Amino acid sequence: MIQMTGAELILRLLERQGIRTVAGIPGGAILPLYDALSGSKLIRHVLARHEQGAGFIAQGMARVSGRPEVCFASSGPGATNLVTAIADAHLDSIPMVAITGQVPLSMIGTDAFQEADIYGMTVPVTKHNFLVRSAAELLQVIPDAFRLAMSGRPGPVLIDIPKDVQTQVVSFDAFPLPAIPDAAPAGDPDAIEEAARLINAAERPVLYVGGGAVHSGAAQQIVALAERAGLPTTMTLMALGVMPIDHPLSLGMLGMHGARHTNFILEESDLLVCVGARFDDRAIGKAAQFCPRAKIVHIDIDPSELHKIRNAHVAINGDVGAVLDALLPRVNVRLRKRWLSHVGSLKSRFPLHLPGLDDPRSHYGLVQAVASVVGDEAVVTTDVGQHQMWAAQAYPFRRPRQWLTSGGFGTMGFGLPVAIGAALAVPARTVVCFTGDGSFKMNIQELATLAEEGLNVKIVLMNNNSLGLVYQQQSLFYGKRVFASKYRGAPDFLKIAEGFGIGGVDLDTAQNPRAALVQALSGPGPCLIHASIDREEFVYPMVPPGGANTEMIGG
Amino acid sequence: MIEQVADPLQESGFAKVVLELEVNNHPGVMSHICNLFARRAFNVEGILCMPMSDPRRSRIWLLVFEDQRLEQMVLQVEKLVDVLSVRRHGAEHEVFERLEKFFY
Secondary structure, eight states: OEEEEHHHHHHHHHHHTTOOEEEEOOOGGGHHHHHHHHTOSSOEEEEOSSHHHHHHHHHHHHHHHOSOEEEEEOSTHHHHHHHHHHHHHHHTTOOEEEEEEEOOGGGTTTTOTTOOOHHHHHGGGSSEEEEOOSGGGHHHHHHHHHHHHHSSSOOEEEEEEEHHHHHSEEEESSOOOOOOOOOOOOOOHHHHHHHHHHHHHOSSEEEEEOHHHHHHTOHHHHHHHHHHHTOOEEEOGGGTTSSOTTSTTEEEEOSTTSOHHHHHHHHHOSEEEEESOOOOHHHHBSGGGSSTTOEEEEEESOGGGTTSSSOOSEEEESOHHHHHHHHGGGSOOOOOHHHHHHHHHHHHHSOOOOTTTTOTTSHHHHHHHHHHHHOTTSEEEEOSSHHHHHHHHHSOOOSTTSEEOOOSSOOTTOHHHHHHHHHHHOTTSOEEEEEEHHHHTTSTTHHHHHHHHTOOEEEEEEEOSBOHHHHHHHHHHSTTOOOSOBOSSOOOHHHHHHHHTOOEEETTTOSSHHHHHHHHHHSSSOEEEEEEOOTTOOOOSBOOTTOBTTOOBOO | OOOOOOOOOOOOOSOEEEEEEEEEOSTTHHHHHHHHHHHTTOOOOEEEEEEOSSTTEEEEEEEEEOOTTHHHHHHHHHHSTTEEEEEEEETTOOTTGGGGGGTO
């Protein structure tokens, strides 16, 4: 018979699950768990400076490793501060287990100090959530939470644990086995056969790849399918890196800020093979006018994504890697000379314009200069806004999980804590965080965490002293009525970083910006690289609000 | 990024559909189900919930209007961890009809 407190049991179960790093912030209702954590020899705690930071640090670890990672927060404001990071994980299907302290069971519902119904609040933004009512339940709930987070389409799970459940003593015979993912549904063989038939018969097929291919670890199969069947391949924001950008079949990113040729090629396609993507409005524009002549083959592990936005002619529910393994031998080798030469001519007629590539002080030039120094081994995170789209357009992604960005939820403040999480998960790699001055200020307190941990995170701050994408829209679509998008004050970010104990370099004043950049990126530990960007530089091309993808402006 | 310009909401039809759900019986299950319908802007006309003979399970009856989003709603309901099964019945199902005398 094993006997321990609920808090100790949680720790043992996390250790047995293979968790080695937990990000969080303690507080009254989770102190028993922190007391147990202080005695753990296996789990290291990273003290964030805001619970949202802790949530994003866990996300950063999970986005790099592909397995569920853990964050802790206390009850009330601690728990509500986690919500944005949880919602972000939900929309990008990131496996994560958030553990929150709660007021004691008998005080739930009494408006107790720091009480919040975090269970009720996180129903719409989690894959599943639990309010634990006894320490014995933990034996079931903790493994279940991990199993749910990583099975099928991954996602966040929240476990709310009242303080008295953490201190309650529980006796049991044996630890439950660590959770493993449920088996994914096997794709219907008839549908796979039919998908192969459509691919073999198509004249102008396009492969449309989403983040599901990253989650499934199916990058190799994607490239193999594209090469075998001669499929030009476009990737969503979430899938960048699945096919190397310089692969001859790569069309880069599609959608709102994709290259013109990508959207034109999609327009002409007669078959769209959608793998682990969900026809998001930023990717497809006006749904009815997206690939209007194409039949659709849709492969997804989540059955509710099939036929959701567009009806598929062949819908296959299964793990995309496994389905592609079954599909590959049924697909004929095709050179598709005529279609691919047409694709090639559209590519050369409507290329992605990246002006200023030679100037490391311009937005595209800075992105490429960073890439040329840190190479393919680095992990790249971004915040949300213009800098994010410029990085998506100009950074040469060549491997999955190289690129961590807030796609579905678009959370400003994502970049820095996710970079910290990534650096914790893969300390051998350099982590570059592209950020803007608007986003950076939204989780800037995590500079303290970064300095404390001394991680190899290089922050590249593109500073136009405004909410650039808002400014861009107001300039283009709101009659130039610029409001609440330009900052009047201009903080000195290098001094702020210095105040936190992080050195920096200002490319604005550097004699030789390229040399300064190389030096900053090559040194050990954290560094802030600051570059002023012209506010009038916009993200182009762009599909205007409500437009079809072929109605792009600029670029 | 920029705002969505959505198509107008689909008008729901008039044909009624009765959904029969078997769910785990614990506090919070109703919250998961009602929240799912509410956040997807799908109106629930009627709802009934009672424990089954096995007290670890409950049965929930939902009355909704037929709508082209119903397929998607059912798929979403099936994804809920505490929902064990979903069955669809036509409007002729009598569970809500027999209760009408309590409401009129």
